Amino acid sequence: MSHLTLYQRDYCHLCDMALAVMAEAQAPEFDSVWVDDAPELEARYGTRVPVLRDARDGRELDWPFDAPAVRTFLSAM
Structure with missing residues (x-):
């Protein structure tokens, strides 16, 4: 199981x-x-999807995001 969802x-x-x-x-x-x-x-994410979440620290990246934003998000891991 991954820490990213x-x-x-x-x-x-x-x-x-x-x-x-x-x-x-x-x-x-x-x-x-x-x-x-x-x-x-649905209550938490219904209007925000897609959302990338790191379960280790609870950080979330809401849409819209691009590849550089994802790489920056992941570099904080």
Whole structure:
């Protein structure tokens, strides 16, 4: 299990874009969590997805982000 999680929704074009950005940034392995069926996640992330979260320190990177922003986020690890 990775310490990185990408919160996303089903059928979310922004989430698809975020996945492409993560690949471009050469992000390490991360888990994907869909917020659609979890009321607590829907309440927290519903209007913010996609969101990249580092479970080790609780930092979150909200969309919109690009590859340089992801690399900067990851360099703080």
